[in-house]
Amino acid sequence: MSKLINNRQQRIEIMKTLVRQLHEGDAPEKVKHQLETMLDEADYSDVFTMEIQLIDEGIPQESIQELCDTHTQVLKKHLDLQETPDTVPGHPVHTFIQENKALTKVASLVRLQIKDLEKYKDDEDVLEPVRKFQSQLNLLMDVEKHYSRKENLLFPYFEKKGVTGPPTVMWGKDDEVRTLLKESLSVLQQIDALTAGEAKLFSEVVILPAVTALEDMIYKEEKILFPTALDLLTDIEWIEIYRESEEIGYCIYVPEFEWKPEGIKAGQLTKKQTDGKVHLPTGTFTLDEMIAMFRTLPFDMTFVDKDDNVRFFSDSPERIFDRTRAILGRKVQYCHPPSSVNIVNQIIEDFKSGKQNQARFWINLRDKLIYIVYYAVKGENGEYMGTLEVTQDLTEIKNIEGERRILTYDNNKGRKD
Numbered sequence: 001m002s003k004l005i006n007n008r009q010q011r012i013e014i015m016k017t018l019v020r021q022l023h024e025g026d027a028p029e030k031v032k033h034q035l036e037t038m039l040d041e042a043d044y045s046d047v048f049t050m051e052i053q054l055i056d057e058g059i060p061q062e063s064i065q066e067l068c069d070t071h072t073q074v075l076k077k078h079l080d081l082q083e084t085p086d087t088v089p090g091h092p093v094h095t096f097i098q099e100n101k102a103l104t105k106v107a108s109l110v111r112l113q114i115k116d117l118e119k120y121k122d123d124e125d126v127l128e129p130v131r132k133f134q135s136q137l138n139l140l141m142d143v144e145k146h147y148s149r150k151e152n153l154l155f156p157y158f159e160k161k162g163v164t165g166p167p168t169v170m171w172g173k174d175d176e177v178r179t180l181l182k183e184s185l186s187v188l189q190q191i192d193a194l195t196a197g198e199a200k201l202f203s204e205v206v207i208l209p210a211v212t213a214l215e216d217m218i219y220k221e222e223k224i225l226f227p228t229a230l231d232l233l234t235d236i237e238w239i240e241i242y243r244e245s246e247e248i249g250y251c252i253y254v255p256e257f258e259w260k261p262e263g264i265k266a267g268q269l270t271k272k273q274t275d276g277k278v279h280l281p282t283g284t285f286t287l288d289e290m291i292a293m294f295r296t297l298p299f300d301m302t303f304v305d306k307d308d309n310v311r312f313f314s315d316s317p318e319r320i321f322d323r324t325r326a327i328l329g330r331k332v333q334y335c336h337p338p339s340s341v342n343i344v345n346q347i348i349e350d351f352k353s354g355k356q357n358q359a360r361f362w363i364n365l366r367d368k369l370i371y372i373v374y375y376a377v378k379g380e381n382g383e384y385m386g387t388l389e390v391t392q393d394l395t396e397i398k399n400i401e402g403e404r405r406i407l408t409y410d411n412n413k414g415r416k417d
Contacts, residue, residue: 015050020059051166085226090259092154092241093226095250099146100218102252106139107211114203122197130191130199133207137185139252140214146251147174150221153241153248157233170217170225177217180210235261247284291315299392303377304332306386308348320370320391332387351376352384362394369394 087094113132120126151174155167184206194202233241242259277284285293294301294314302323303312308331313323332348333341350356351374359374375388
């Protein structure tokens with residue numbers, strides 16, 4: 001029997017037979033015993049290949065998805081022996097795994113909070129302790145970015161290599177996690193009173209299934225998906241994934257290191273398509289989005305470059321000091337009355353020398369309190385790159401008292417919260 005099992009395809013055939021038995025309703029315990037007895041050498045690649053072949057042979061993807069948790073649990077004893085992939089910081093798989101660690105910490109905290117409910121009497125009001133779940137579930141919802149990178153950046157490379165079934169199954173399981181987390185939050189937000197007994201039931205029926213599903217997906221990724229992906233993809237393909245990851249975003253964890261695989265030449269990489277977007281270190285905009293954002297900011301900005309030339313101003317509908325395009329390219333000294341040029345020169349001189357990084361003023365203008373701040377703009381190495389002027393009307397802000405925690409609108413200005 002050992003010779004038979006040591007043949008990889010024959011071992012996979014045995015696995016497929018047993019999974020078909022699960023599909024046909026045979027007792028899971030009986031199947032589990034057979035798998036654990038026979039498949040001492042099963043690994044992640046066997047499971048992945050088995051899923052591909054079952055789907056190719058006509059087992060519906062939906063059925064594989066339903067069986068996914070069962071056969072992963074059956075093989076857990078063997079999958080546990082697989083080490084979590086070890087990659088260098090910055091590599092997409094390293095980032096995925098660090099995100100999983102962060103998600104696991106939050107999930108563990110949720111489990112501890114559920115356990116804490118045991119110290120309350122069943123009829124005791126525990127609404128406030130239960131509300132703590134909300135912030136944790138909100139953090140877990142950040143898994144959307146993790147799943148989106150996996151589904152939209154990683155899975156396409158599987159598909160290009162003809163491996164379509166397992167990613168589709170896993171995407172379906174991702175959607176189950178998303179749904180469970182959203183439903184947990186939705187139910188939690190509608191609760192306005194809760195006893196400890198009700199909270200315990202709520203935790204067991206609503207929250208725990210969501211946390212368990214998320215933890216199960218982490219296990220599947222690290223024991224099956226990521227090892228398979230590392231075998232399947234080239235460094236060139238991984239760096240393409242790396243380059244596109246930032247636009248989708250990261251989940252709780254943000255990579256601290258740039259990844260530059262050795263031996264990859266610039267000419268081997270596909271030129272990144274900007275699609276008309278402005279790419280910044282912390283995100284991207286279309287040009288129209290960026291223009292609209294500057295117009296929406298509740299303050300005015302003017303930028304003067306290192307040679308004292310006015311280079312940019314934001315175009316707010318309620319701009320405090322008038323600006324026209326005629327000032328662009330002018331020396332900033334010529335944009336101020338002669339009586340204040342000496343102050344402008346002093347600010348710029350102090351910024352260039354490093355003596356100061358900020359200069360603040362506030363004035364009363366047409367019954368408004370106007371706050372004006374000049375900031376020294378510095379490069380990565382601390383070099384002076386220019387001056388940013390920010391002007392804001394503080395009149396309404398200065399008059400704020402108390403709190404506002406409900407949604408209200410100003411009919412003239414739109415939403416104000």
